[in-house]
Amino acid sequence: MNTPGGWGPPPPGGPGPGVPPQLPSQVCVRHPNRPTALACTRCDRPACPECLRPAAVGQHCVDCVRAGQRDVRPVRTIAGATTRGTFVPYATYVLIAASVIVFAITAAQSSDVMNNQSPSRLFADWALWPRGIAQGEFYRIIGSGFLHFGPIHLAVNMLALYIIGRDVEHILGRSRYVAVYVTALLGGAAGALALQDSLSVTAGASGAIYGLFGAQAIILIRLRQSPGPIFVLIAINVIISVSIPGISLWGHMGGLAAGTAATAGLLFVPGWLGNTGGPSSSSARLIGWGSIAAVAVFALVVIALRTLQLRSEFGYS
Template sequence: MNPEQPAQPVQVCIRHTDRPTGLACTRCGRPACPECLRPASVGQHCVDCIRADQRSTPRVRTASGSVAARTAAPFVTYTLIALNIVVYAITAAQSGSLMQNERGSALFVDWVMYPPAVAAGEWFRVVGSGFLHYGVIHLLLNMFALYIVGRDIELVLGRSRYLAVYLISLLGGSAAMMLLAQNSLTAGASGAVYGLFGAITVILIRLRQSPNSMLILIGINVFISFSLPGISLWGHLGGLAAGTLATLGIMFLPQWVRARTPEKARMVGVISLAALAVAAVAVIGLAAVTLP
């Protein structure tokens, strides 16, 4: 009789050693269970090989030099809209009114942009006022504009730069109010939205597309701001200027200073955003010092 053949060792998954398997990665040859394998054009690859391949593949970048998001969902735009709605809901609940939510709302009184109060040390109004709105129509108009232009800007600039442009636009509007409208009570995301109008105009020019439609829209809105009483003209213009300059710093300044590598171009953009933010805060501080 032939001696009994020794049993062959059981092959187990390289990542789950308690799971016997007869499968293997067609790329590295290591045994893997079905949970650790993914279909490929030829055979199947383990998750480790897929991750290594993703790390070695150059990331897709947008026209601004930012890394393209893996998903096109504009999360920052949606988050900003949600924050504005939540703040409005709080003021409406406190006041008991959808249309006159500024009356009887402690949050509205505490956050509304009032330059003398900022000069007294209430700096949170500079940003907080950008999330308040006078009535539901004011809210809907601003959120509609933010939704329309914000999604495309976020896709081109990337989430962090887009958020920076939005906040710098908000600061620019507040800085203009501190300098030129020192006795007014102002609230709304309009300054930041005007900044996004300027931002998308710069982006269209950078992508060599016609900016005429945006220029007409900006002209109409500026005319309305001049014509109708009760609209924050300086807050709108300050936000427009800040958003335009911020986006110029991202889209054009690296070319103007001849930043030859993507890393240097991104650094130039970041430095320009930081400089604008510091300048806006400095203007607000200077105006606060000069106010009685």
């Protein structure tokens, strides 16, 4: 029914014909050209849908979301490493990939997958050969840790690294994990050079992997969990090292001792020295890194002293 003058009420849902809709009088704080009727429920600033995120109550602008994330303290492991929702052990994958690539090169050079060490030039240059160390070829200490005698040796070591390495990397964090791995590698080289025959040739990641076995045992002890399974695994591997000829027992033992000592220093020494700031405090980090460095330096000193003996033994001036 029309009112006098022929005008009626506007139809439900909007203005009448020919009347433009009312635009919001406020604009997004991040996009001044976008009118909006929405606002952040935390700071009350106007924001367009693109700049808002769902929240427990209402919706927050991206600036408030970012500020809230900075205020939240990250969850850390017993070693002070930051934990994430989905952890990817990149360092372990890189170590595995490096060993596989080096093996592929030695197999291609020797034209024999099963007997890749001869006549591969890379294998001859990188293997832990005492006479080469006596001549100053110290790159063999690290390079030998990426060489392997045949595909079975490679597969066994890489499987062990994949299984143990992921867990240790997650707890220690990527940088500390790599530091412990390298320290164990140095310890294995020191053990092989100091206690094996001076004419022997050693290669493989076993020393570093034994170091990760020791690291895993220390982690379990620090978490107050039973280290029994890893102790059994270590015992089985030691028996294998003793029983099968040609396996570098002292290289394994050197790596085990270095990895165990480095991880124990990282996880226990800060507390023994009275650190009360937690594993992520600057003092704990300094003490932990210092402990790893001390073990690495000790291994290097053993290597240096043994090098002097080898130079005398082989008649080098």
